[in-house]
Amino acid sequence: MNGLRWFVILGVLSIISTGCKQKKAKPIPPRKRVVKRKGPEKTLLPRGVKVFPQEVMVQVYPFQMGSDDTSLPGSKMEAPRHKVQLNNVFAIWRKEVTQEEFRQMMGYNPSHFSKCGSNCPVERVSWHEAAFYCNRLSQKYNLSRCYRCNNKFRKAICDVDPSFRGKRYYQCNGFRLPTESEWEYAARAGSTGSFYKIPILKGKMVATVNRIAWHGTNSQVSYPKSFRCAEGSENDRCGTHPVGQKVPNTFGLYDMIGNVSEWVYDRFGKYPSARQTNPIGPKSGPRVFRGCSWFHNQRECRISRRFRSSPSLRNNLVGFRPARTLVRAKQAKQ
Numbered sequence: 268m269n270g271l272r273w274f275v276i277l278g279v280l281s282i283i284s285t286g287c288k289q290k291k292a293k294p295i296p297p298r299k300r301v302v303k304r305k306g307p308e309k310t311l312l313p314r315g316v317k318v319f320p321q322e323v324m325v326q327v328y329p330f331q332m333g334s335d336d337t338s339l340p341g342s343k344m345e346a347p348r349h350k351v352q353l354n355n356v357f358a359i360w361r362k363e364v365t366q367e368e369f370r371q372m373m374g375y376n377p378s379h380f381s382k383c384g385s386n387c388p389v390e391r392v393s394w395h396e397a398a399f400y401c402n403r404l405s406q407k408y409n410l411s412r413c414y415r416c417n418n419k420f421r422k423a424i425c426d427v428d429p430s431f432r433g434k435r436y437y438q439c440n441g442f443r444l445p446t447e448s449e450w451e452y453a454a455r456a457g458s459t460g461s462f463y464k465i466p467i468l469k470g471k472m473v474a475t476v477n478r479i480a481w482h483g484t485n486s487q488v489s490y491p492k493s494f495r496c497a498e499g500s501e502n503d504r505c506g507t508h509p510v511g512q513k514v515p516n517t518f519g520l521y522d523m524i525g526n527v528s529e530w531v532y533d534r535f536g537k538y539p540s541a542r543q544t545n546p547i548g549p550k551s552g553p554r555v556f557r558g559c560s561w562f563h564n565q566r567e568c569r570i571s572r573r574f575r576s577s578p579s580l581r582n583n584l585v586g587f588r589p590a591r592t593l594v595r596a597k598q599a600k601q
Contacts, residue, residue, distance in 0.1 A: 312594055316440075319408075322358040323519050325453050327596050332451050333538050334461075334571040344535075345571040350542040351448050355437050356596050359445055359453050360588035362510040362521045363388040363529065364400070372403050373420055379583035382490040386509040388527045388586040394554045394578030397444060397530045397587040398425035404589060405441030413439040427532075434545050436532065437592055445590035447533040447573075448546050450557050453590075454523040454570050456516035461569035462524065463516040478514045480525025481507070482568050486561040497564050507561050507583075524568050527586035528556045535575035553577055560584040 318324045329352045334345040367385035369392070370376045377391045392400075398414040402425075405412050413436070416425040431439040436446070445453065458464050462476050477485055483497025486505040493504035511521040533548030533555050548555070553575040559568035562584055576582075 316593055318358050318593070321361055323361050323453075324356065324358050324593060325449075325518060326356055327353040327452065330452055330455065331459060332448055332543075332571075334569070339566055339569070341567070341572060341574075344573045344575075345538070347538055347540045349538055349540055351452070351546060352542070352544045353448060353452060354545055354596055356593045357445070357449060357590055358593055359449070359520065359590040361519060363527060363586050363588050365389060365510055369400065372400055372407075375420070377421070377581065379492065380490070380507045382492060383488070383507050384509060387507045388510055388522070390507065390527050390583045390586045391581040392530075392586060393581050394444075394530050395423045395425045396421065399423040400587075401442040401444060401589050408442075410441035410591070411439050413441045413443040434547050436547055437545055440592055442589040442591050444530055444532040444587060446545075446547060447531045447555050447557065448543070449590055450529065450531045451570060453518060453520055454516065454558065456518040456520070458516075458570070461571070463570065465514045465516065476524070476565050476568050479516070480513060480522070480559065480568050481561050482525050482559055483562050483564045486525075494562070497562050505561055522558075524558050524570065525563075526561055528558045528560045528574060528584050530554065530556045530585060530587040535573070556585050 312318075329350055331348050332351045333348045334342060335348045337343050337346055365386050366376050366378050366381065366389045369389040370385075373396075376389070377396070378387070378389050379391050380387060395416070399416050399420065402412045402414050402416060413428055413431055414425040415428045416423045418424060427436055428439070436443070454463060456463050462479060465475070465479060476482065483505060484499060486508060487496065487499070487503050488506040488508070489504070490506065493506040495501070496503040496505035507526055510526065513522060513525065515521045516523060531554075534550070534552040535555050536549035536552060554577070556574050556576065557572070559572060
């Protein structure tokens with residue numbers, strides 16, 4: 268009897284022991300590492316600072332300025348290619364200043380191509396007139412005036428205000444002409460080639476001058492006082508076109524190449540080979556204008572192309588667009 272009892276007890280214990288065994292847990296597969304793509308940091312503007320509808324806010328990262336290809340006309344002025352760091356987020360006019368915008372601000376229209384229409388870029392504007400226009404625009408929006416000007420309007424002779432000389436130019440919160448490095452950075456919009464790239468098919472980016480620029484081959488017009496085109500038949504007449512008709516770059520800026528060239532702040536000087544931070548150009552010399560125009564041939568219509576002239580020049584190839592500093596960039600020290 269005792270033997271039978273122990274046999275039953277051992278059986279029960281065996282069943283309990285088997286039931287208490289835990290099932291072996293399945294191994295947890297390792298998580299796949301998610302690599303987040305680093306995009307532009309969102310900049311929070313200080314209270315009271317805003318971007319106007321006419322402007323585009325431009326984030327800044329280090330970029331390569333200029334070109335080492337010295338085989339094209341004027342290209343020796345574009346070398347050497349060098350690294351530039353801009354430390355301030357800035358805004359720049361989405362389109363070139365139009366004849367109507369200039370007339371409303373200044374009271375007159377100096378343009379040779381007035382028959383092109385009020386929405387065509389203003390031209391025959393000297394560097395001094397462009398600076399005076401920026402001062403008037405700053406005054407309209409209660410911002411700092413970046414220039415000190417003797418005389419007014421057509422007779423204006425301007426230079427940077429002493430408070431903003433040298434690299435302090437970037438500290439002026441009013442409207443001003445972009446520096447040469449700001450202009451090229453904005454024009455490139457991330458491109459490293461001769462032209463800025465535009466999307467023509469999903470997932471495909473191409474660089475094509477005809478879709479982004481009015482130049483000496485495709486800028487034919489029929490209005491009076493036009494000129495013979497740089498390229499084409501003897502009967503082809505060329506001139507400016509209304510702003511914003513070509514495809515913008517990826518920053519949303521129109522006509523950075525073509526239509527009219529654009530005055531920038533800097534005086535002309537040779538590029539250095541070393542890395543530059545907030546370059547400002549030399550203290551003396553002719554002023555620079557950038558971007559090809561309605562007259563230039565395609566070989567001239569490259570982002571790195573530079574032109575120089577007296578700041579008193581009034582030419583139907585040259586206009587401008589304002590810029591202004593918004594806030595110091597968070598990523599400037601990277």
